[in-house]
Each structure stands twice: as C-alpha cells, then as structure tokens.
Amino acid sequence: MKVSLGPLPLAIxxxxxxxxxxxxxxxxxxxxxxxxGVLCAEPPCLGVAVRQSxxxxxxxxxxxxxxxxxxxxxxxxxxxxxxxxxxxxRDKLAQASLTPVKSELxxxxxxxxxxxxxxxxxxxxxxxxxxxxxVGQVMDVKANAHVLTGGEIDVSKVDxxxxxxxxxxxxxxxxVAKAFSVGKALK
Ligand SMILES: Cc1cc2nc3c(=O)[nH]c(=O)nc-3n(C[C@H](O)[C@H](O)[C@H](O)COP(=O)(O)O)c2cc1C
Numbered sequence: 002m003k004v005s006l007g008p009l010p011l012a013i014x015x016x017x018x019x020x021x022x023x024x025x026x027x028x029x030x031x032x033x034x035x036x037x038g039v040l041c042a043e044p045p046c047l048g049v050a051v052r053q054s055x056x057x058x059x060x061x062x063x064x065x066x067x068x069x070x071x072x073x074x075x076x077x078x079x080x081x082x083x084x085x086x087x088x089x090x091r092d093k094l095a096q097a098s099l100t101p102v103k104s105e106l107x108x109x110x111x112x113x114x115x116x117x118x119x120x121x122x123x124x125x126x127x128x129x130x131x132x133x134x135x136v137g138q139v140m141d142v143k144a145n146a147h148v149l150t151g152g153e154i155d156v157s158k159v160d161x162x163x164x165x166x167x168x169x170x171x172x173x174x175x176x177v178a179k180a181f182s183v184g185k186a187l188k
Pocket of ligand 1: 031057058
C-alpha cells in the first residue's frame with residue numbers, strides 16, 4: 002500500500018553542500034544548501050536553490066560566482082552551524098574555524114577544510130518561487146590528494162556528509178555495485 006505524503010520538495014538523499022561566496026561587502030561567507038546538484042555535462046553545470054532572504058543570495062548575485070564545498074561526515078557541526086545562522090552580522094567561517102581561500106578562477110572563496118570543492122561562475126538565475134536556482138558553470142574541481150584513488154575522487158575517502166528528510170545527517174553506506182555494469186545482468 003502506498004501512502005500519499007503530499008507535494009513535498011523531496012529527494013533522497015540530499016547533499017549537504019557548503020555554498021561559499023563573497024558577500025556584498027566582500028567578506029567571505031558560506032551557507033549550507035541541501036537543494037542542489039549536477040545539471041549539465043557540456044558545459045559542466047551545478048545548480049543550488051537559494052532562498053531570496055539568504056545573505057548568500059545577494060553575494061552570489063553581486064560577484065557572479067560561488068563555490069560548492071563538500072563537507073566530510075565529521076564536519077556535521079560546522080555544516081549545521083553555517084545552515085542555522087546568517088553571515089549578515091557575523092563571520093561564520095571564522096567562528097566555525099573554517100578557512101576561506103580566494104579562488105584564482107572565480108570571484109568566490111572556497112573552504113580549505115572541505116575535501117572537495119567545485120568552483121562555479123554564475124551562468125543563469127531562475128526564479129522558481131521561494132528559491133532562486135543559481136546555475137553555475139564549473140570552472141574547476143579541486144580535491145585533497147588523499148581523497149583520490151588513481152587520480153579520481155574516491156567517494157569512500159571523501160566520506161561526505163549526507164542529508165535526509167526529517168532534518169537528519171547521515172554518512173555514506175557501503176559500496177554496492179559498479180554502475181553502467183551491474184545492470185547488464187538483466188540485458
Ligand atoms: C541541512 C540544511 C540544508 C539547507 N538547505 C538550504 C537550501 O538548499 N537553500 C536555502 O536557501 N537554504 C538552505 N538552508 C538554510 C541556510 O543554510 C540558512 O538560512 C543560512 O543561515 C543562510 O546563511 P546566509 O544568510 O549567511 O546566507 C539549509 C540549512 C540546513 C541546516
């Protein structure tokens with residue numbers, strides 16, 4: 002039996018992106034965003050949905066750039082903090098002992114302590130209602146060397162923080178099967 006839960010904005014799981022930008026005064030800031038993901042391959046694009054009231058919203062519009070930083074499961078406290086308080090009147094990154102690093106490619110900082118970051122140039126904004134979809138063209142992806150295996154990002158080494166319904170954070174589970182491969186068994 003299926004139970005209807007109504008028209009919720011649901012996807013499972015969700016990322017816990019740390020979206021970093023310079024604010025309208027040029028101060029580095031970051032907020033947590035679970036509503037976002039990959040949108041296009043050519044050109045490579047990522048999207049994040051940001052409510053108009055967020056301080057980050059104005060910063061991204063002013064500087065035309067943002068970075069998406071992937072936190073480790075061990076950074077749940079920092080991610081939650083960035084997602085509960087506004088950078089309008091405080092230096093959230095300093096308070097969370099996170100280091101903003103100036104990107105050489107886009108007008109936005111990235112967060113040194115996160116194992117992976119995606120540097121995006123704002124390509125398009127789409128007003129959806131409560132949230133603006135910021136579509137960023139990926140200019141570079143940076144990763145700490147220790148999360149790579151054979152030059153590729155190894156998700157088990159990243160050990161990303163994952164977000165789910167009901168305001169809960171999770172950690173990645175075990176490897177299940179190889180994609181574009183296991184399904185061939187049903188061919
Ligand atoms: C787990 C989590 C996920 C969130 N996802 C989003 C999101 O996708 N979009 C959004 O606008 N706000 C989201 N928020 C809320 C913002 O991160 C929060 O309002 C933050 O304080 C905004 O910071 P700012 O005012 O410095 O930009 C989320 C918060 C948490 C804790």
